[in-house]
Amino acid sequence: MTKDIEPKLKKIGDYLKLSEENSFVIPAYQRAYSWGIGQCDKLWQDIIDFCENGRKDSYFFGTIIINSEGDTLELIDGQQRTTTFLLLLKALLIRINAAIVTTPNDEDSAKLRSNLRDRRKKIMGILYRVETDNISDYPDETDREIYCRPIVLRNESINEDGKFKQDLETIMKAATFEEAESAVYHIGRKQKDNKYTNFFRNFKFFYHKFDEEPMRNIGKINVFAKTLLDGCEVIEIRSWAMGQAISMFNSLNSDGLPLYDSDIISAKLYAAASALGKTDDYSKLWSELKAQTMALEELGISNLNALLMQYMYYIRTVNGETVTANGTVNVTTPGLRRYFTEDNKKPVGDPIGMCKDLLKLVKAWQAVANLEEVKVLLKFNENAKLFLASYLLRRSEEEISEDGVNEENVKKIAEGLLRLFAVLELVDLGYSSKPFKIFLFREEVKLADPAVSEEEIGKDFIEHINAAFKRYDLSKATLSYDGNALVYLNEYLFAREKRLAFSLDVKCDIEHIMPNSGNNLQMIRQDAGITDAKEFEAVVNKLGNKILLEAKINRSIGNEWFRTKISTRLSEKTGYVDSVYPIASYLVKKYAGETRPLWTKDDIETATGRAGNRIVGFVFGTDETIAPSEA
Numbered sequence: 023m024t025k026d027i028e029p030k031l032k033k034i035g036d037y038l039k040l041s042e043e044n045s046f047v048i049p050a051y052q053r054a055y056s057w058g059i060g061q062c063d064k065l066w067q068d069i070i071d072f073c074e075n076g077r078k079d080s081y082f083f084g085t086i087i088i089n090s091e092g093d094t095l096e097l098i099d100g101q102q103r104t105t106t107f108l109l110l111l112k113a114l115l116i117r118i119n120a121a122i123v124t125t126p127n128d129e130d131s132a133k134l135r136s137n138l139r140d141r142r143k144k145i146m147g148i149l150y151r152v153e154t155d156n157i158s159d160y161p162d163e164t165d166r167e168i169y170c171r172p173i174v175l176r177n178e179s180i181n182e183d184g185k186f187k188q189d190l191e192t193i194m195k196a197a198t199f200e201e202a203e204s205a206v207y208h209i210g211r212k213q214k215d216n217k218y219t220n221f222f223r224n225f226k227f228f229y230h231k232f233d234e235e236p237m238r239n240i241g242k243i244n245v246f247a248k249t250l251l252d253g254c255e256v257i258e259i260r261s262w263a264m265g266q267a268i269s270m271f272n273s274l275n276s277d278g279l280p281l282y283d284s285d286i287i288s289a290k291l292y293a294a295a296s297a298l299g300k301t302d303d304y305s306k307l308w309s310e311l312k313a314q315t316m317a318l319e320e321l322g323i324s325n326l327n328a329l330l331m332q333y334m335y336y337i338r339t340v341n342g343e344t345v346t347a348n349g350t351v352n353v354t355t356p357g358l359r360r361y362f363t364e365d366n367k368k369p370v371g372d373p374i375g376m377c378k379d380l381l382k383l384v385k386a387w388q389a390v391a392n393l394e395e396v397k398v399l400l401k402f403n404e405n406a407k408l409f410l411a412s413y414l415l416r417r418s419e420e421e422i423s424e425d426g427v428n429e430e431n432v433k434k435i436a437e438g439l440l441r442l443f444a445v446l447e448l449v450d451l452g453y454s455s456k457p458f459k460i461f462l463f464r465e466e467v468k469l470a471d472p473a474v475s476e477e478e479i480g481k482d483f484i485e486h487i488n489a490a491f492k493r494y495d496l497s498k499a500t501l502s503y504d505g506n507a508l509v510y511l512n513e514y515l516f517a518r519e520k521r522l523a524f525s526l527d528v529k530c531d532i533e534h535i536m537p538n539s540g541n542n543l544q545m546i547r548q549d550a551g552i553t554d555a556k557e558f559e560a561v562v563n564k565l566g567n568k569i570l571l572e573a574k575i576n577r578s579i580g581n582e583w584f585r586t587k588i589s590t591r592l593s594e595k596t597g598y599v600d601s602v603y604p605i606a607s608y609l610v611k612k613y614a615g616e617t618r619p620l621w622t623k624d625d626i627e628t629a630t631g632r633a634g635n636r637i638v639g640f641v642f643g644t645d646e647t648i649a650p651s652e653a
Contacts, residue, residue, distance in 0.1 A: 029258070033080075033251065034252075034255065035144060037258055040174050042151060043093050047094040048176070048178060050292055051180070051292035054183070055177075055219075059223065061106070066110075072253065080253055082256070084103065084256060085100070085257045086257065086259065087099040087259050087261070088100070088259065103256075108149065108194075109190070110250070111145050113199075113231075114145060116197075116199055117243055118243060118247065119161040121138055122138045122142065122161065125138065125240055134244060137248075142161075143157045145247070149194060151171045152171065169194065169197060180305045180312070189206045189219045189221035190221050192207075193206065193221060199226075202225065206219065206222040283327055283330065283358040284327050284330055288308065292373070300373065300374060307377035307378065308377055311384065314385070314388070323391060329380055329411075330362075332407060332408055333369075333411075336411065336470055338355075339463075339467055339470045345467050351463050351464060353463060383411060386414035390414065395514075396436050402446075412466050412470045413432075413435050413479075435479060442458065442483055442487065444507075447503070448496050449499065465486075496638050496641065500565060501564075508633075508637060509568045509569070511640070512605075513605055523602070523604075524604060532570070533571035535568070535584060536621050538559075542582070546583060549622070550623050552623050565629075565630045566626045566632070566633055567629070570605070571598070571603060571606055575597070575601055584620060585619050588609055
């Protein structure tokens with residue numbers, strides 16, 4: 023029978039003071055130490071304000087949730103604050119040690135010296151396995167032996183770099199700040215404080231805070247220590263069952279950081295792996311998954327929560343949860359947390375299998391990340407990723423690992439999705455409307471089925487668009503379109519039409535050929551044949567006035583005249599002539615030799631019409647029949 027939870031209001035000094043047989047443990051599934059200077063500064067200022075207000079009551083630092091199964095105290099919620107309290111106490115201990123040495127040895131200072139010695143012993147008794155009776159009144163060589171004893175917190179998180187997590191112990195072993203600074207881990211190729219881990223950066227922040235007023239006063243350090251240890255409190259909630267602790271973790275997240283669904287699901291997976299005796303296998307796979315996902319996140323493709331959502335969509339599809347046997351479509355999508363912890367616990371019950379599936383998805387994304395069709399698709403609605411992921415998951419892990427993916431087939435699927443999500447940009451309907459979400463849920467059954475060919479799926483998209491939408495309506499909509507997603511598609515289609523190279527590898531901006539701001543705006547408008555400000559605002563944001571341009575070039579030419587932008591160079595500025603993007607390069611060739619080339623309202627209207635024809639032709643699957651056109 024599970025014991026009742028035990029909530030207790032505790033002073034910080036009492037909460038952190040553990041018995042000889044106990045240790046705080048950060049479980050394997052927990053997040054890395056993520057607090058930065060902002061959170062530390064707020065914690066510091068809260069304590070300082072409380073000290074200065076002279077209040078008699080206590081200051082409350084939130085709730086700590088602990089799983090107390092066994093001798094260890096697993097920090098389910100509160101690892102960030104607990105770790106930070108330890109770093110603050112270590113910085114405070116070093117300052118108190120220095121203050122004890124420098125406090126005058128006279129009758130007037132006797133009480134202050136006595137108080138400082140008491141604070142020193144109490145902090146050392148918290149940070150290290152030592153009885154206060156065995157701590158000397160003054161810092162001496164016996165301190166070093168104590169500092170080398172095991173600390174009260176053990177970090178088992180698989181989400182924390184192994185080299186990083188050692189920093190807490192390194193800091194605790196140091197007798198001085200300088201000793202800690204020289205011994206902690208230095209991150210390669212980083213400068214200034216960025217070369218340090220969060221552990222040392224925060225420790226350094228607290229240490230140097232004591233150099234500021236009013237903390238230079240030894241008496242203030244004494245008051246600060248007393249306030250922190252005896253005047254600040256937490257509610258410690260102890261549970262004796264992992265499930266119970268996780269449920270509280272779910273509802274009481276008080277450390278100031280967002281509680282992600284992936285944190286809860288990771289905890290459930292770890293618990294399942296533990297029950298199966300497979301924690302080592304799970305930890306290894308989860309660490310690999312986190313590392314691989316970070317690479318995807320840097321590319322702007324997906325984070326762990328998004329991958330879990332994609333995986334949920336795939337599972338619900340292959341299980342027949344979205345489209346029933348009689349063809350009914352269920353478009354209600356449960357939350358990640360609810361689905362994996364309540365609605366369908368089977369995937370979490372197989373932690374090794376689920377991790378392998380997620381790794382397979384990551385590897386598939388990595389394999390298609392460089393396809394230009396996929397890069398363009400990712401500029402559109404985020405929901406497009408859900409359905410491409412279901413297609414990627416149809417292959418086995420062995421197939422993806424050994425053969426990669428068939429790029430031509432992926433391009434066909436990406437183009438089908440591009441067609442539909444381009445329509446979404448042009449109509450006054452939301453993603454949840456019938457022509458989009460219901461169709462996509464039905465089509466996802468085929469996307470996830472390896473027996474259905476890519477040609478059949480591509481044909482489905484074209485037939486659906488032709489049945490649900492009218493070419494005239496979409497063509498008309500392109501004339502007033504002022505968004506950015508279709509700019510990427512237009513550039514891609516123009517390159518394909520002209521058989522030019524196209525790549526989004528170079529960081530680019532959306533460039534207004536006719537600038538929409540700047541010092542020369544009035545004269546540029548006159549050259550363009552626009553006198554009315556409202557007309558200018560409508561024209562300048564049209565599809566035909568927007569192209570892709572390297573960020574470096576775009577920021578160099580700023581809001582120059584068109585004739586300046588397409589010229590070779592003006593002073594140190596680089597123009598369209600150095601761009602690898604197709605339309606910019608085309609404009610340079612088109613206007614080469616003209617003494618005073620202009621980009622007018624008529625040019626924008628013409629370019630907008632051509633872009634619209636290009637995009638609409640692609641959307642309806644007739645782009646190959648359209649004769650090559652100008653930009």
